[in-house]
Amino acid sequence: MKKIATIIGARPQFIKAAPLSFEFANSSEMQEICIHTGQHFDENMSGIFFRELGLPKPAYQLDIHGGPHGQMTGRMMEAIEAILIENRPDAVLVYGDTNSTLAGGLSAVKLHIPVIHVEAGLRSFNRRMPEEINRVLVDHVSSVLLCPTSAAVENLKAEGITAGVHQVGDLMYDATLKMTPVAAKHSRIMEVLSLEPKRYGVATLHRAENTDSPEALRKAMEFLMHLSEQVPLVLPLHPRTRQALVRAGIAVTEDRLKLIDPVGYFDMHVLLSNASIVATDSGGVQKEAYFHRVPCVTLRSETEWVETIDNGWNRLWHQEEYQPRREIQEYGTGDSAKRILEILKSA
Structure with a gap:
């Protein structure tokens, strides 16, 4: 049986991991060892996602969070290295572009353990973003690179990476298709916030x-x-953003912009699916807006999800107009986890 150590630590990674962890659990050929770094650690950012997504309890919970990037990544590497030496997995699987991703990838490659990178090849081409540095470095130490789109494949090719590259679609789309009906059944967020469908927007x-x-x-x-001023907005506020607002002395009038605590997976998908517009700086939320066919404005000067721009579902905040709207085929049909499992069996 092939043993895979999965490194996760942040909300988007929990969502991506859920469909693939389900496939691992039902495979007679693969065993998953889940390591949660603790990068996102509180109930609203972590615990509720494990329960709602049906993720198994991690085999290791490291509780590492806070501090500068280098300090956090170094502490994670120290802990992950010890776990990998103890368990000697056949490969280490990492998701996306966080410090947890970088720590897992570097720890594995230094122990000569193959690295599998889900969401390989994404590029914003903004090297001032910590996430961009993380994803580039992990791509260049990975043996199996699982790309969600053809643009990601082309980005890797431009950097000289062609071996082990596979286009597999998007695991977050797998999760959305499976969990949206469940979320609609269990969430009461619309009633709690007194919202009417398509008469509000969501921001992050x-x-x-x-x-x-x-x-x-x-x-x-x-x-x-x-x-x-055009449409009332609901803003689930990340703890770091709330602290930054206080430090900067920025007061928010909440008659049109409603600040709420972070919400779980079910509540967020119900909020997104019923919104008339989404404004975000999150890569994952840009895609989730499209999955629910809700127009998005990205609060950045670039995005790694260029197909959402090209197909008219998203625009950067300094742009006035959307491109003509078309369906995006590259995210797959909800079978990305199955496709990945078949690739890993033969890797």
Whole structure:
């Protein structure tokens, strides 16, 4: 039996991991060892996702979070290395572009354990983003690169990476198709917030480029407050963003822009599916907006999900117009986890 150590630590990774972990659990050829770094650690950012998505309890819970990027990544590497030495997996699987991803990838490759990267090949081409550095470095140490789109495949090719590259679609789309009916059945968020379908928007704001600088944060909040004059907005507020608002002395009038605590997977999908517009700096939420066929505005100067722009479902906040709207075929049909499992069996 092939043993795979999966490294996860942040909300988007829990969502991506759920469909693939289900396939691992039902395979007679694969065993998964789940390592949760603790990068997202509180109930609203972690625990509720495990319960709602049906993720098994991690074999290892490291509880590593906070501090500068280098410190956090170093602490994660120290802990992950010990676990990998103890378990000697056949491969290490990492998702996306977080510090947990970088720590898992570097720990594995230094122990000569093959790295599998889900969401390989994504590029914003903005090297000031920590996420961009993480994804580039992990791609260049990976043996199996699982790309969601043809653009990601082409990005890798431009960097000289062609071996072990597979286009597999998007695991978040797998999760959305499976869990949206369940979310609609269990969530009461619309009633709790007194919302009417298609008469409000949803916003999220958490990336360092928008929150670390008071000037950048003020610019982003001014954009959201202006947008809220057209349609009321609900903003589930990341803890780091809430702290940054306090530090910057930015007050928010909540008659049109409603700040709420982070919400679980079910509540977020019900909010997204009933919204008239989404404004976000999150890569995952850009896609989830499209999965529910809701127009999106990305609060950044670039996006790694270029197909959402090209097909008219998304625009950058400095753009005025959307491209003509078309369906996006590349995210697959909800079978990405099955496709990945077949690739890993023969890898």
